[in-house]
Amino acid sequence: MLQTIEFNIQNKLLTREALDAYDPSAESWQKQFARRYTHHCELNDVLNNVENVDQTVYGKFAVSITPYVAQLMDRDDPMCPIRLQYMPTFAEETKPGFVTMLDQLGEEGDTVPGTSIVHRYPRRVLFLVSNACATLCRFCTRKRMVSQPTGSVHKDEIERSIDYIAANTQIQDVLLSGGDPLTFSDERLDYILGEIRRRAPHVRFLRMGSRMIVQLPTRITPELCAVLEKHRLQMVNTHINHPKEITPLLRERVKVLQKAGIMMGLQTVCLKGVNDDVDVMRELFLQAIEMGIRPYYVYSTDMVEGAHHFIVPYQRMLELYEGLRGWISGPAVPTFIVDGLGGLGKLPIIPIYVKEEELPDGSGTTVKCRNYAGKTVEMPGLGRDYALPTHSN
Incomplete structure (x- = not known):
């Protein structure tokens, strides 16, 4: 087991210089897979302002980050959109009053x-x-x-x-x-x-x-x-x-x-x-x-x-x-x-662009429409009980 841990550490890119010099297309995907970071401490010399979360976070969900993904992370900004998606944070601690589920989709x-x-x-x-x-x-x-x-x-x-x-x-x-x-x-x-x-x-x-x-x-x-x-x-x-x-x-x-x-x-x-x-x-x-x-x-x-x-x-x-x-x-x-x-x-989730409304006299309905720019038009011909106009010869 000790040899395996040493091998994994030796194959990880533990400095920013090593990560910046790394070319993902230069080796097989399997070797890159083996280089994944599995703890935030491994990124302390790669990224600045790494949040030092404790093991309670890991007890709920593991960490795994490929070197390629790490290269996309901003070196300094903890609010980087890539860092937010993958770096563990104390914000993951259970929020009082927030209902969470292990299988929220009922799969x-x-x-x-x-x-x-x-x-x-x-x-x-x-x-x-x-x-x-x-x-x-x-x-x-x-x-x-x-x-x-x-x-x-x-x-x-x-x-x-x-x-x-x-x-x-x-x-x-x-x-x-x-x-x-x-x-x-x-x-x-x-x-x-x-x-x-x-x-x-x-x-x-x-x-x-x-x-x-x-x-x-x-x-x-x-x-x-x-x-x-x-x-x-x-x-x-x-x-x-x-x-x-x-x-x-x-x-x-x-x-x-x-x-x-x-x-x-x-x-x-x-x-x-x-x-x-x-x-x-x-x-x-x-x-x-x-x-x-x-x-x-x-x-x-x-x-x-x-x-x-x-x-x-x-x-x-x-x-x-x-x-x-x-x-x-x-x-x-x-x-x-x-x-x-x-x-x-x-x-x-769809905004209402077209809606049907009752006519004031109760004789039927009209349809009111709006477009993306907020312009509106009324289309009574689409309403219920609308009588088409007759044309005499």
């Missing part, structure tokens, strides 16, 4: 016994294949299982999960998630995807969610893309919260993935202090669409333990949406949603 209630399949909707399933991630987000919605030994997805669970998909011919859509599926080797992914395609020809849409693309872009290799293309993985949803996460290396590796014929979507979490700003979101989504990644969802922060300080109020989310729609290209505007507690599902 365990919809999990098929003996499998890691969450079957909530009639024709699609969530397949949780891994409990590991390259870098741990402090607002993670699956803290109950991610990077926790007791939450590991065992090999036999994966086998039973594939059995379940194969036996249920109504399942048309399978989403691989976790954790992060790309923490698996190419060979393991080849097996899982291949078995789904071989044994479940009724699956019409096979997709994957991965933040590792952003946290360790060199995971995207020609060899990986060959596996994904071989098994017709049709879509990858990645997760970006701030324009600072979009780098030349990320853009380069996204192109490699797209050349394999894979659609890409973007999911974002609305985080206080990180991206709850109209200009930040406009820039994020425009850069995403420039890369050929379609903004898909903006989630409200889930009510998970240690994430209360990230929550953006509902009214502010409405304001952010209003600052996007009409101001940037339509395809770059995602759907803002709340993931309902207890498994209620994804519920859209």
Whole structure:
């Protein structure tokens, strides 16, 4: 055990000079994975103003940061949007009166016994294949299982999960998630995807969610893309919260993935202090669409333990949406949603642009509309019981 610890320390970049000189594209993703920082003290000579949290924070959720992500962090500013997402803080301590849940989305209630399949909707399933991630987000919605030994997805669970998909011919859509599926080797992914395609020809849409693309872009290799293309993985949803996460290396590796014929979507979490700003979101989504990644969802922060300080109020989310729609290209505007507690599902947050009102004389209704710039128009022809005017010859 002592030798292992020494090896890990020797392979970590423990000074700012070493980190700045490091080229992530110069070595394999596996070696970079081994260089991850797993304690804030390891960053004391890399970053200034590191908060000295105690072990109570680690007892609730571990720390894991790739050197690539650390390079994106501002050296001095603790409010850097990258640091806020990944560095542990005493702000994670339980807030009095704030209700947190281990499984706030009710996934365990919809999990098929003996499998890691969450079957909530009639024709699609969530397949949780891994409990590991390259870098741990402090607002993670699956803290109950991610990077926790007791939450590991065992090999036999994966086998039973594939059995379940194969036996249920109504399942048309399978989403691989976790954790992060790309923490698996190419060979393991080849097996899982291949078995789904071989044994479940009724699956019409096979997709994957991965933040590792952003946290360790060199995971995207020609060899990986060959596996994904071989098994017709049709879509990858990645997760970006701030324009600072979009780098030349990320853009380069996204192109490699797209050349394999894979659609890409973007999911974002609305985080206080990180991206709850109209200009930040406009820039994020425009850069995403420039890369050929379609903004898909903006989630409200889930009510998970240690994430209360990230929550953006509902009214502010409405304001952010209003600052996007009409101001940037339509395809770059995602759907803002709340993931309902207890498994209620994804519920859209949408400002009212069109509303129906009763006419003063009670004869029917009229429809009043407003656009993104606040201009309004009345359209009585869309109202109830509206009588179209007659034309005489």
